[in-house]
Amino acid sequence: MTNFFIVGGDGRQRRMEQLLSAQGYPVFSYQGNDGDLPKEKLKEASIILGPVPFSRDKIHIFQAFPEVSEPSPSLTISRLLDGLHKGQLLFGGGLSAFVRESCQKKGILWKDFMEMEEIALENAIATAEGAICLAIRESPFNLHLSRCLILGYGRCGQALADRLRGMMAEVTVCEKSPIKRTLALTRGFLAVSPEMLGKVLPGKQLIFNTVPTPVLTGSFLQKIPKETALFELASPPGCADETACHQVEVRRIACPGLPGRFSPDSSARILCRAVLRVLGEGQ
Numbered sequence: 183m184t185n186f187f188i189v190g191g192d193g194r195q196r197r198m199e200q201l202l203s204a205q206g207y208p209v210f211s212y213q214g215n216d217g218d219l220p221k222e223k224l225k226e227a228s229i230i231l232g233p234v235p236f237s238r239d240k241i242h243i244f245q246a247f248p249e250v251s252e253p254s255p256s257l258t259i260s261r262l263l264d265g266l267h268k269g270q271l272l273f274g275g276g277l278s279a280f281v282r283e284s285c286q287k288k289g290i291l292w293k294d295f296m297e298m299e300e301i302a303l304e305n306a307i308a309t310a311e312g313a314i315c316l317a318i319r320e321s322p323f324n325l326h327l328s329r330c331l332i333l334g335y336g337r338c339g340q341a342l343a344d345r346l347r348g349m350m351a352e353v354t355v356c357e358k359s360p361i362k363r364t365l366a367l368t369r370g371f372l373a374v375s376p377e378m379l380g381k382v383l384p385g386k387q388l389i390f391n392t393v394p395t396p397v398l399t400g401s402f403l404q405k406i407p408k409e410t411a412l413f414e415l416a417s418p419p420g421c422a423d424e425t426a427c428h429q430v431e432v433r434r435i436a437c438p439g440l441p442g443r444f445s446p447d448s449s450a451r452i453l454c455r456a457v458l459r460v461l462g463e464g465q
Contacts, residue, residue: 183207183208185226185227186209186231187210187211187223187229187231188211188231189211189213189230189231189233190213190232191232191233191234191244191245191246192244192246192439192443193442193443193446194446196211196446197447197449198453210227214257216257219261221265224262224265225265229271229457229461230262230266230273231273234441234442235276235417236275236276236278236281237278238438241258241259243257245257259278259280259281263281263285263288266290267290268288268290269289271290271291271293272285272291273293273294274292274294275295276295298460300455300456301452304452306336306337308441308444308449309338309415309440310341310344311345312437312443313390320435321387321388321411322409323387323388325346325350325351326349326350326351327351328351329354329385329386329387329388330351330389331382332353332354332356332390332392333390333393333397333398334392334393334416335355335362335365335373336362336392338392342390343355343369344369347370354371354374355372355373356373356374356397357373357375363375379397379398383405386410387411388413389406389411389412391412392415393420394418394419395419396419396422398422399422404430406430408431408432408433410433412427412435415437420436422434
């Protein structure tokens with residue numbers, strides 16, 4: 183029978199343990215440090231389920247303990263990989279080149295959650311809903327008729343734009359791809375290229391970034407009104423440097439792990455369905 187070892191993570195991984203156990207699978211879950219890693223349990227497992235993201239610093243496995251607000255970076259990637267052997271299958275979100283190359287050398291199979299289209303699509307919805315929850319909590323404005331700017335119109339940007347419009351917000355999309363700008367226009371949104379940012383930034387109350395590359399640099403940051411909130415949804419380095427934002431008094435709100443924070447149950451079910459489909463044991 184398939185034997186699972188769940189390592190690191192947040193509420194999603196805790197819920198995955200419950201879901202898989204309820205289906206009769208042997209599951210062992212571990213959050214901790216290098217010294218306490220249960221090597222025998224790891225060796226016995228046929229499937230290792232890593233977190234999303236697999237790592238935030240490319241050194242440690244991401245793990246957020248329930249009793250603390252910040253992740254505890256105490257289990258290293260290298261320590262985990264040392265305990266794996268040929269024939270095992272490793273899942274994780276955003277696996278680095280180092281992880282992939284190490285697995286290949288040892289004959290370990292791997293699968294990146296974020297390269298699985300069904301997960302990416304559903305994860306975008308969870309991220310969009312989480313961003314809206316934060317916007318309601320952190321912004322002094324109603325979303326109704328608020329002037330919103332979304333940087334990037336990929337899966338997450340599209341899901342977010344649709345939901346903001348459903349709450350009667352005024353949504354502008356900034357996207358470098360002409361095709362994606364056209365898509366945004368056909369869906370009824372105002373769409374601009376990055377070259378037009380300087381003209382649209384001064385009038386925005388809420389900015390949501392989905393682009394993992396610096397976009398708001400130099401004079402762009404100075405054009406953002408002081409009361410505007412910038413929600414950083416993308417992976418590091420994001421669209422704007424935190425120090426630079428502080429210097430010009432731009433309120434930058436980092437939003438890591440929104441699916442795990444706001445919808446761990448739904449997100450865990452998405453991951454479990456995808457894993458079992460890969461294994462040929464799910465629909």
